[in-house]
Amino acid sequence: MEQKETSSAIELKIKAIISPMVVPEICPLFKSIRDTSFKNEKTGSSLSDVEIIRKVEAGLALKIPGGALPCPLVVYPRPGSTDLDWLDFLQKFPKDFGARIVFMAIYAKEFLGTTETTLKAALSGNGTPPVADTESFTVCTPDLATTRRAEQAKKPAESCILPEDLSPQQIDKAVTELLKDIVANKSTLLKEKKIDPKINIMPLIAKAKQSLAYISKKGEEAQNGTIEMDAPIQDPKRPSS
Secondary structure, eight states, X not given: OOOOOOOOHHHHHHHHHHGGGOOTTHHHHHHHHHHHHXXXXXXXXXXXXXXXXXXXHHHHHHHSTTOOOOSSSOOOOOTTOOHHHHHHHHHHSOTTHHHHHHHHHHHHHHHHHHHHHHHHHHHHTSOOOOOOOOOOSOOOOHHHHHHHHHHHHTSOOOOOOOGGGOOHHHHHHHHHHHHHHHHHHHHHHHHHTTOOTTOOOHHHXXXXXXXXXXXXXXXXXXXXXXXXXXXXXXXXXXXXX
């Protein structure tokens, strides 16, 4: 009989903090956003696909602090991995992961919502509506970014111990400290952007999914040659006749 791998206390501790932060519903939304941006960048461009992808991600990084996370959002170590493997995973894990998930949800709702509104206006004959501002965050200027990186580089290097020389107790302590940093980072980064750290992003995801469903439906209709005009958009300031 095949023996089932059991999860270590370290694995369970890490997943207890990381897994609740993972929102897989974000990935289909960002596949659409990335695909749309790729097509727009590729039109009339002589750049290679790899260069365009890099340009798309750089563009997202200007709108989303830290950039958009790749999908799948998390790839855990394989079953049966050692505690050192889990520590290595956590050391490489984005410390701003929790905040970036929130930033991505906000951006997806705004980007797809604006695309939906623009498409509806075009199909209703109302013309192009004002474009919503999706640049919700302030990005460091090159000079300021260089200064901040230099300041971080000046920080004295802490004495370190080789992972293989750590005792089980030291591994547990290191994991605990890293997890505390991830949790604290989320709160700090969101507060800096005047966002409640306890924000529920599922309504944002739901709105973005609704916009994407409309966009996808109209895209399929256009490909099939069955697309129809939408009803004119009623100006909320003007009473209906």
